[in-house]
Amino acid sequence: MAKFLIVEARFYEHLNDMLLDGARGALEAAGHEHETLTVPGALEIPGAISLAIDSGEYDGYVAIGVVIRGETYHFEIVAGESARGIMALTMDGAAIGNGIITTEDEEQALARADKTRKNKGGEAAAAAIAMYDLGQKFAG
């Protein structure tokens, strides 16, 4: 059994609840423990995961968030930079699944947050578990 930290950017309450439901379900189905940490937005997720990595308390991480396009270039910044920060941590060896959905509108987000539809929360948890398992394999 491993211990995972879900780091959620609680920008859209109802969508986050759906993503968390999928992520927690996948972790529990695989027999793993989990805790959840909430940050203001997707841009804060990589920093929060970095701090958690330094604590040495967790075996893997699931990033959960929703970025919906608005009127300005900020969508590209939030979507791109949160992904870039997570990728950098992954390349440093952290087991992370990225469940930050980036959509054009709420309808697209609902389809991806719903665990009975595209289940992106569960998908991200499964990716984190796979990366954890890979790390265990290479650690010998």
Ligand SMILES: Nc1c(NC[C@H](O)[C@H](O)[C@H](O)CO)[nH]c(=O)[nH]c1=O
């Ligand atoms: N517009 C969205 C944001 N914006 C907030 C940023 O993530 C960040 O918290 C702020 O710029 C302060 O550093 N965050 C989301 O998660 N989703 C959005 O749609």
Ligand SMILES: CC(=O)[C@@H](O)COP(=O)(O)O
């Ligand atoms: C993804 C965003 O940053 C977005 O919610 C912000 O909306 P806007 O670009 O209209 O300020």
